[in-house]
Amino acid sequence: MSPHSAVIRIHPDDDVVIARRQLLGGEALAEEAGLRVSGLVPPGHKLATRDVAAGQPVRRYGQIIGHATQDIAAGQHVHVHNLAFARFERAHTPGADARAPAPVAEPARFMGIVRREADRAGQVATRNYIGILTSVNCSATVARAIADRFRRDVFPEALAGFPQVDGVVALTHGMGCATDAQGEELQVLRRTLAGYARHPNFAAVLVIGLGCETNQIQGLIEQEGLQVGERLQTFSIQDTGGTARTVALGVERIRAMLPAADRVQREPVPARHLTVGLQCGGSDGYSGLSANPALGAAVDRLVAHGGTAILSETPEIYGGEHLLTRRAASPAVADKLLARIAWWERYTARNGMSMDNNPSAGNKAGGLTTILEKSLGAIAKGGTTRLVEVYEYAQAVSARGFVFMDTPGYDPVSATGQVAGGANLICFTTGRGSAYGCAPSPSLKLSTNSALWRRQAEDIDIDCGRIIDGLASIDQIGEEIFQRMLATASGERSRSEQHGYGQAEFVPWQLGAVM
Known part of the structure; x- marks a missing residue:
């Protein structure tokens, strides 16, 4: 794109060009055959290059972006005051532009963390965290309290001996109860939580619940086929005996997870x-x-x-x-x-x-x-x-x-x-x-x-x-x-x-x- 052009034309068939800077009324645009600007057009906004009658389509990228709601004259600002969404038929030709990627002579590499545990052998991580997930909003405060005990900016000693661990993060949400126990929403929530529990960027994960929620942890485990063990541990506030005891248990479990989480090294992949x-x-x-x-x-x-x-x-x-x-x-x-x-x-x-x-x-x-x-x-x-x-x-x-x-x-x-x-x-x-x-x-x-x-x-x-x-x-x-x-x-x-x-x-x- 020319640094001297006032506007950008994307496609020869477009009805508009895009302002690179503030355009002023009366300004002539040499790059558009002397098109003259009518009124102010802000940077990034559209300017009509030809007359468009009300009800007619307007094109950008060579594609329809809406229909004129009133007559638009060449040089006018095109925006919400004269252009609106309208349904139209789109032609589908599956596979017409299906292009295979170009071959490369030498595959690029990065320094990744290769997971070698049996249940995820060969997965590669870009980060190395310990995660705390919650089954329900009711356990969010406890999860955050546990993670806060490992904040490097507050308790630098907590992770001082574990330089390969990027941190301990609590990922909380506002769901997990007051929903259909057999419904799509709960299934999708469990699928999401399981995706994080399996994610290669987590060396280990705690899942913490309240105990009486619709999203029972055991239901999550069964639906998603998760394996509880050293790398994935679960408990609930009600079973543990309250907030303070649950926080203490969570801190203890993460401290036990840290040595194994730290035993990683980046390698070319x-x-x-x-x-x-x-x-x-x-x-x-x-x-x-x-x-x-x-x-x-x-x-x-x-x-x-x-x-x-x-x-x-x-x-x-x-x-x-x-x-x-x-x-x-x-x-x-x-x-x-x-x-x-x-x-x-x-x-x-x-x-x-x-x-x-x-x-x-x-x-x-x-x-x-x-x-x-x-x-x-x-x-x-x-x-x-x-x-x-x-x-x-x-x-x-x-x-x-x-x-x-x-x-x-x-x-x-x-x-x-x-x-x-x-x-x-x-x-x-x-x-x-x-x-x-x-x-x-x-x-x-x-x-x-x-x-x-x-x-x-x-x-x-x-x-x-x-x-x-x-x-x-x-x-x-x-x-x-x-x-x-x-x-x-x-x-x-x-x-x-x-x-x-x-x-x-x-x-x-x-x-x-x-x-």
Whole structure:
């Protein structure tokens, strides 16, 4: 992109261009055959390049992003006042663009932690935590109290002899009771908790309950086939005899777990052991032009090296799902994706909502108008290779390559599902700003614009705004992201880890009614 251009044209067939800076009324745009700006157009927002009649579709990325709600003249600002979401038929041609990853001469490697226990032999971790999970909200305070006893900033002596242990984290939630004992919500919660209990980034795990909750720990163990032993231990407050005794027992159990947890060393492993969850939050008009396609370029590299990338946030691919079905490795994979889209249409309808309730106020302030526009930019995170599988929320991801997991668009809930599925790294693009972290998996933050980088650099790992400024290409930043993935997987701490993010961001998907 030219650093001197006032606007960015994405596709020859587009009806709009994107402002690189504040555009003023009366300004002539040489790059668009002398198009003259009518009124103010903020950075990241859309400007019409031709007249569009009311009711006609408007295109960006060469795709429909909405329909004009009134006549739009060339040069006018295009946004919520004259553009709206409308349903339209999308043509699905499964597999038409299914492209195998390009072969690589020498597989990339990172310094990982190889798990050698019988029940998870060969799994590779990027971090080495001890985790405390709760069956129900009622045991959350106890879990946090136990973890607090091992905080390095408060009790440095607690982990002083265990340098290979990254920490002790309590992942608590607000669920586990007042729900259908045979229902989908409890099944999904248990699947999520089990995914964390098995996660390679946990050397060992405690599961703590109250005792009388619907989500009985024994039910969790049986549903998910978990094996209780030295690495996975459970108890409840009622059986232990109250808060103080439970905290003391938890501290004692973790102290006993620490020596084994510390007996690890990083070693070179192929990049195929890296599973990356793809997230975007606080998106703006630049997301689909810079950070998202740059992350997509990194994903193409990861997949070529045998790794796995998980695209999620089903409400944020809505309207662009036909682009993903074209990449499906088989008609069955395409059908799985379309089934999840249909589920979401029913889900939002019965809750009195619309798929266009997404984007958020911040997205719109940043230049995004409809979910169709947001989705087309979000899909760019997934790169260009074939879609090999579709998973439901928190299901274990076993396929290698580019996959999709059905999750909400709300970042903490979505990333929680990805980590439960096995993601040992998260990459998170943002245009408005984010301070998200995701224990036990590190999270890399990628800014879509350099203004955000300058304003919130303490939370951002890579500035992708250099693409908008014409200082770097998508491919160059994609290579930088891929190398940062490998470095972070090898132990380099992300900005969110430096700030201590990760425990409060564990948010399982609450599907059903609270009874």
